[in-house]
Structure formats: C-alpha cells, structure tokens
Amino acid sequence: MTSSALTFTTVLPVLAAGFGTSLSLIVAIGAQNTFVLQQGLRGAAVVPVVLVCALSDAVLIAAGVGGIGAALGRWPAAVGVIGVAGGLFLMAYGFLAARRAVRPGALTTGAAEVKSLRRTVFTCLALTWLNPHVYLDTVLLLGSVAAGHGDGRWLFGVGAVLASAFWFCALGFGARRLAGVFARPAAWRVLDALIAVTMTALGVTMLAGQL
Structure with missing residues (x-):
C-alpha cells in the first residue's frame, strides 16, 4: 500500500484491522486484566491503572510498528529473562492474594493510601x-501484521492503540457495575482466592516455559 493509496476508503479498514487485531489479543484472562478488574x-x-496500561500498550505497539519487534526477535534471551522475573513476580502476587483471602485486612487511609497508590x-x-x-x-505479532499494511502500518497502529484504551477503560470503569455483588466481605475473599489461583498458575506456567 503506497501513500497515494491511503484515501478515505482505505483509512477506515486499516484502522478497523488494527482495532480488531489488538482487541483479539488483549481480551483474554491474564495477570494484567485480572489486576485492572x-x-x-x-x-x-x-484512573492511574488504566492510564499505565493504555500508555504502556501504546509504547509497545509503536515499538512493534516501528520495527523494534524484528530486533527483539533476534534476541530471544531477553524474553527469557523477562519471563523468569515475571513468573516469580506473579507467584509472589498470588501468595499475597491468598493471604488476603485467608486474613482480609482493613482499608487504609491518609498517608497509607499514598503508599498504596505508589505500590x-x-x-x-x-x-x-x-x-x-x-x-x-504486542511487539512481534502486531508489528508483523502492521508491516503487511505498508505505508498504512501507522494507521493500523493507531487502531491497535484505540482498542487497548477502549478495553482498559471498559474493564476498569465498567467493573463498578458489579459493586453490589462485592458489597459483602465474603465476595472479596472469593475474588482474592480466584486471583491467587490465577496469578500462581500463570507464574508457574511462565517459569515452566523458560525451562
């Protein structure tokens, strides 16, 4: 696709392709989505969590569209190191969630809330x-698909970024519709137990994949 071919009739399909491809990769049960929920x-x-997720995805998508994904593909050891660190982190997070399920703590206020926000x-x-x-x-797969659109790859990237922002906003702010269900402390204990199982399983799977 050349720059001259990027007319009104081609912009929308490329944006839609980026949006759909990105959304299909993001909408899955995983550590990040579980945390946002x-x-x-x-x-x-x-708001900070949604912004961190959306902006991080935007940076990663831009890196993939810009061609950094090809360089990353030639250095698989980097992904392996990240996998080990991520697996250990997820297992630690799962342990903390399990502890909350067994011994739920009280809500904090004041200076503790500032520390909690940073954490x-x-x-x-x-x-x-x-x-x-x-x-x-995000980097390798989306970058490869975007490359297939030639000069329209950045439009594809814009669509992918929009999909990411849409999903995290819907997940983060839409979760409040379930607030009534979680008005009971027992519901939070069940949620923390599910988070503990999910995070631990993902951590073990991630570590096993690096062996």
Whole structure:
C-alpha cells in the first residue's frame, strides 16, 4: 500500500484491522486484566491503572510498528529473562492474594493510601512489562501484521492503540457495575482466592516455559 493509496476508503479498514487485531489479543484472562478488574471493583486508583496500561500498550505497539519487534526477535534471551522475573513476580502476587483471602485486612487511609497508590502503580507496571507475552503479542505479532499494511502500518497502529484504551477503560470503569455483588466481605475473599489461583498458575506456567 503506497501513500497515494491511503484515501478515505482505505483509512477506515486499516484502522478497523488494527482495532480488531489488538482487541483479539488483549481480551483474554491474564495477570494484567485480572489486576485492572480487581482495581475497578475496589474503585481504587482506577484512573492511574488504566492510564499505565493504555500508555504502556501504546509504547509497545509503536515499538512493534516501528520495527523494534524484528530486533527483539533476534534476541530471544531477553524474553527469557523477562519471563523468569515475571513468573516469580506473579507467584509472589498470588501468595499475597491468598493471604488476603485467608486474613482480609482493613482499608487504609491518609498517608497509607499514598503508599498504596505508589505500590499499585508499581504493581501495574510490573504486571505489564514483566510479561513476556506482551512482547510476543504486542511487539512481534502486531508489528508483523502492521508491516503487511505498508505505508498504512501507522494507521493500523493507531487502531491497535484505540482498542487497548477502549478495553482498559471498559474493564476498569465498567467493573463498578458489579459493586453490589462485592458489597459483602465474603465476595472479596472469593475474588482474592480466584486471583491467587490465577496469578500462581500463570507464574508457574511462565517459569515452566523458560525451562
């Protein structure tokens, strides 16, 4: 596709292709989505979490469209190191979730909330950037598909970024519709137990994949 071919009738299909491809990769049960859903249900630091996820995806998508994905593909050891670190982090996060399910703690206020916000943002960054699948899917796969659109690859990337922003906003802010269900402490204990199982399983799987 040459630049002269990028008319009104071709812009929308390329944007839609980027949007659909990105959404199909993002909408899956994973550590990042589980964390965003959890924060949305709690109504805690939803805006920072959504921004971190959406902006991180935008950077990774831009890297893939820009061709960095090809360089990453020639250095698989980097993905392996990230996989080990991410697996250990997920297992630790799963342990903390299990502890909350057994011994739920009280809500904090004041200075503790500031510390909690920093910890939440750090956790969100770790769950995003220590996941090797984000590089394989977002950088390598999306980058490869975008390359097939020639000069329209950046339009494809814009569509992919829009899909990411749409999904994280829907997940984070839409979770509040379930607030009534989670008005009972027992529901939070069940959620924390499910998060513990999910995170631990993902961590073990991630580590096993590097062996």
